Amino acid sequence: MATTISNTDSRTIRNVRVKANFERTAFMFMRSSGIILVILAVGHVMLQLIFNNVHYLSVEFVAEQWSSWGWKVYDMALLVFALTHGINGFRNVLEDYIHNRGAMKVINILLVIFLVVSIVWAGYAIASADPAAMDAAALGQ
Amino acid sequence: MGTLITTVTESIRYRGRSGQYTWLAHRLAGLGILAFLVIHVWDTANASFAPNVYAWTIEVFKTPFFGLGEIAVFGAVLFHSFNGLRITLLDYKPTWWHQQKRSVTIVWVLFLIVFVPLGLYLLLGIVDSCQHPPVWEWAGQTATGASCFSFPPTSLYGIGS
Ligand code: HEM
Numbered sequence: 001m002a003t004t005i006s007n008t009d010s011r012t013i014r015n016v017r018v019k020a021n022f023e024r025t026a027f028m029f030m031r032s033s034g035i036i037l038v039i040l041a042v043g044h045v046m047l048q049l050i051f052n053n054v055h056y057l058s059v060e061f062v063a064e065q066w067s068s069w070g071w072k073v074y075d076m077a078l079l080v081f082a083l084t085h086g087i088n089g090f091r092n093v094l095e096d097y098i099h100n101r102g103a104m105k106v107i108n109i110l111l112v113i114f115l116v117v118s119i120v121w122a123g124y125a126i127a128s129a130d131p132a133a134m135d136a137a138a139l140g141q
Numbered sequence: 142m143g144t145l146i147t148t149v150t151e152s153i154r155y156r157g158r159s160g161q162y163t164w165l166a167h168r169l170a171g172l173g174i175l176a177f178l179v180i181h182v183w184d185t186a187n188a189s190f191a192p193n194v195y196a197w198t199i200e201v202f203k204t205p206f207f208g209l210g211e212i213a214v215f216g217a218v219l220f221h222s223f224n225g226l227r228i229t230l231l232d233y234k235p236t237w238w239h240q241q242k243r244s245v246t247i248v249w250v251l252f253l254i255v256f257v258p259l260g261l262y263l264l265l266g267i268v269d270s271c272q273h274p275p276v277w278e279w280a281g282q283t284a285t286g287a288s289c290f291s292f293p294p295t296s297l298y299g300i301g302s
Contacts, residue, residue: 034225038222038226049215054266055270059195082178086171089175090171118179125189138279140281
């Protein structure tokens with residue numbers, strides 16, 4: 001841990017370099033994924049809720065979006081970043097209130113399993129989506 | 142349980158002013174978005190795996206109470222993202238911490254400027270959806286509902302038959 005101390009006016013600023021550890025990486029991830037989510041999550045909400053009025057949402061609409069690789073990649077990136085950021089945030093919240101280390105360990109394992117299963121399940125749904133079959137189901141053909 | 146009660150009462154009682162309320166709002170917004178997101182992710186996966194189930198659920202989600210929830214989640218995303226950027230910026234620039242109170246005010250004002258008109262627009266969409274009874278269409282068949290509050294019949298979508 002290297003520390004540099006500088007004095008500007010009446011305040012003391014300590015620049016501390018912390019060696020990489022899990023909590024530091026998680027802290028940095030919350031910030032970097034947050035910046036990415038401003039584009040992915042806010043963009044997604046603006047697009048789907050405001051510009052493509054939700055009242056028109058249909059299976060055909062989703063089929064059309066998932067016939068484009070660009071939107072598939074967008075949706076998968078959003079899936080990975082939003083869920084990982086949200087579940088890690090949830091872990092942070094729980095750690096503030098649950099002080100039993102054993103219980104927290106079990107919860108952390110369950111959260112990781114839930115995160116991985118959700119990403120694999122929904123990621124596979126996007127990757128394997130068959131727009132022609134989705135349209136056929138909607139039209140009853 | 143004791144911790145939970147202390148947490149809830151202290152979060153309201155403690156008078157940390159704008160910074161503390163903003164911290165609480167950031168936390169509640171994050172948890173709210175996550176709750177929505179988990180349902181949304183598993184539901185949307187059905188568009189691919191079981192289109193008929195997905196088609197039924199999105200018609201349920203178009204009813205007014207879910208619509209109001211959607212507006213709340215929309216507001217939560219806007220507030221949490223603006224405030225998240227503020228947190229990130231101040232973590233990166235400790236010399237700016239003496240401006241934290243002002244930064245909180247800026248976040249709330251920006252949030253209201255964006256959220257109020259767009260939230261009203263979404264609210265009008267709900268009102269509009271209640272002007273005509275809903276008509277649902279699936280696999281070449283149609284059904285109508287009594288009012289905008291009605292859920293579509295599962296039988297139309299071949300669910301549970
Ligand atoms: C849209 C852009 C977003 C930005 C810029 C952002 C930013 C942040 C930041 C910087 C933190 C850390 C706060 C701290 O450590 O004090 C945080 C916490 C959190 N975020 Fe986000 N986030 C965003 C989207 C989301 C989404 C989509 C979710 C839900 C899936 C979410 C859920 C959470 C949760 C549950 C926390 C923990 C709250 C706490 O510790 O009090 N965030 N966010």
